[in-house]
Amino acid sequence: MTVSRLAYGTMSFGSRADRAMSERLYRTARDSGINFFDCANVYQKGEAERILGALIKAERDKVIITTKAQSPMSDDPNDRGCSAKNLTRSLEGSLRRLDTDYVDIFFLHGDDPSTSDEEILSTMQKLYLQGKILSFGLSNYSASRTQRLITKAALCNLPRVQCIQPMYNLAKRTCEIEILPMAEREQVGVITYSPLGGGLLTGRYTNAAEPSVRLVENPRYRTRYGSADYSRIATEFLALATTLGIHPATLAVRWILANPRVTAPILGAATIEQLTPSLMAIQDCLDQETLDALDQISAPPPPYHDRSELA
Ligand SMILES: NC(=O)c1ccc[n+]([C@@H]2O[C@H](COP(=O)([O-])OP(=O)(O)OC[C@H]3O[C@@H](n4cnc5c(N)ncnc54)[C@H](OP(=O)(O)O)[C@@H]3O)[C@@H](O)[C@H]2O)c1
Structure with missing residues (x-):
C-alpha cells in the first residue's frame, strides 16, 4: 500500500465535528492529497x-482506512481485549458500520497481556485469509511485546x-x-498520533483568551499533560513559533515529518481552521538550527541504558 505523507484521524467525527463538519474535514484532507484515514x-x-464509511463509499479502493479493537465497548467483560472472540466480533461490527468488506489495517488499540501471542x-x-483485513498493526504496545509478536509470527508462519x-x-x-528504533530495524510502518499533544502545542492552553477544550475538560488528557513541565514546553514552543513566524501547529507537525523513522503523523482537528496549519507542514522542512532549538x-529522551553521556 502506498500511503500519503500525512494521515488524517477521525477521532473528532461525531463529537467535536458533526456530520457536516466531518465531511468538510474529509474533503479538505482528500483535496490536500491525503489517502490515509x-x-x-x-x-x-x-x-x-459510520461517518467515515459513508464518506469513503464512492471511492473505497482509493483510500487506506484503519480501524481498531481492544478498548471496552460496553460493560460486558468479553466486549474488550484481544481474545479471538472479541477481535472477530469487533471487526464484524466495524465492517458493518464502515459499510465495507475489508479494512486496510486492523489495529489492536492497546496491549492485552492476558491474551497469548x-x-x-x-x-x-x-x-486475513477471510479477506476482512489486509494487514494488522499495534497501537500503544511496548517495543518488547511488538518484537515478540514479530518473532513468533516468523517462527510460526503467521501474519506479521x-x-x-x-x-x-x-x-x-x-x-x-x-519503539522507533525497533520499527526501523524490523521495517514496520509507523503512524504517530497526537502530533499537537491534543492541542498543547497550539498555544491555546497557555492563552487565557482562547478557551481550551480537551486538555481542560478531558480527565485523561488533563492527567497526561498536567505537569508544569508541559506548560513550560508549550510556552517556550509558542515563543519559538512566533519568532520563526510559523503557526505552532505547522511547526509541531513539521518536527515529526523531520524524523525519517515516521511514515506519517496522524493529524487531528475539529474544524477546517484547525486543520489548515497542520496540512501546511508538508510544504517545507525544518533546518538543523530549528531542530536544535526544539x-x-x-530534550531527546536518554537512551535505554540511561547513560546520557553515550547518546
Ligand atoms: N491509537 C491511539 O491510542 C490514539 C490516541 C489518540 C489519537 N489517535 C489518532 O490520532 C488522531 C490525532 O490525534 P489527536 O487528536 O490527539 O491529535 P492532536 O493533533 O495532538 O490534537 C488535535 C486537537 O488539537 C486541537 N487543535 C488542532 N489544531 C489546532 C489549531 N490549529 N489550533 C488550536 N487547536 C488545535 C483540537 O483540539 P479541540 O478538539 O480541543 O479543539 C484538536 O482536536 C486521532 O484523530 C486518532 O485517529 C490514536
Whole structure:
C-alpha cells in the first residue's frame, strides 16, 4: 500500500465535528492529497466509523482506512481485549458500520497481556485469509511485546505486524528510546498520533483568551499533560513559533515529518481552521538550527541504558 505523507484521524467525527463538519474535514484532507484515514471502533462508540464509511463509499479502493479493537465497548467483560472472540466480533461490527468488506489495517488499540501471542496471531491469520483485513498493526504496545509478536509470527508462519501507532510529539518523546528504533530495524510502518499533544502545542492552553477544550475538560488528557513541565514546553514552543513566524501547529507537525523513522503523523482537528496549519507542514522542512532549538525546549529522551553521556 502506498500511503500519503500525512494521515488524517477521525477521532473528532461525531463529537467535536458533526456530520457536516466531518465531511468538510474529509474533503479538505482528500483535496490536500491525503489517502490515509485512521479510525477506531471506540470513537463515539462506532459513530466515527459510520461517518467515515459513508464518506469513503464512492471511492473505497482509493483510500487506506484503519480501524481498531481492544478498548471496552460496553460493560460486558468479553466486549474488550484481544481474545479471538472479541477481535472477530469487533471487526464484524466495524465492517458493518464502515459499510465495507475489508479494512486496510486492523489495529489492536492497546496491549492485552492476558491474551497469548499465538491467539492474537492466529486470529489475525483467520481474518486475513477471510479477506476482512489486509494487514494488522499495534497501537500503544511496548517495543518488547511488538518484537515478540514479530518473532513468533516468523517462527510460526503467521501474519506479521505491518504497522505501529505510538503517541509522538515534541512534548512526548518516549517512543524514540526503543519503539522507533525497533520499527526501523524490523521495517514496520509507523503512524504517530497526537502530533499537537491534543492541542498543547497550539498555544491555546497557555492563552487565557482562547478557551481550551480537551486538555481542560478531558480527565485523561488533563492527567497526561498536567505537569508544569508541559506548560513550560508549550510556552517556550509558542515563543519559538512566533519568532520563526510559523503557526505552532505547522511547526509541531513539521518536527515529526523531520524524523525519517515516521511514515506519517496522524493529524487531528475539529474544524477546517484547525486543520489548515497542520496540512501546511508538508510544504517545507525544518533546518538543523530549528531542530536544535526544539531539542532545547524538549530534550531527546536518554537512551535505554540511561547513560546520557553515550547518546
Ligand atoms: N491509537 C491511539 O491510542 C490514539 C490516541 C489518540 C489519537 N489517535 C489518532 O490520532 C488522531 C490525532 O490525534 P489527536 O487528536 O490527539 O491529535 P492532536 O493533533 O495532538 O490534537 C488535535 C486537537 O488539537 C486541537 N487543535 C488542532 N489544531 C489546532 C489549531 N490549529 N489550533 C488550536 N487547536 C488545535 C483540537 O483540539 P479541540 O478538539 O480541543 O479543539 C484538536 O482536536 C486521532 O484523530 C486518532 O485517529 C490514536
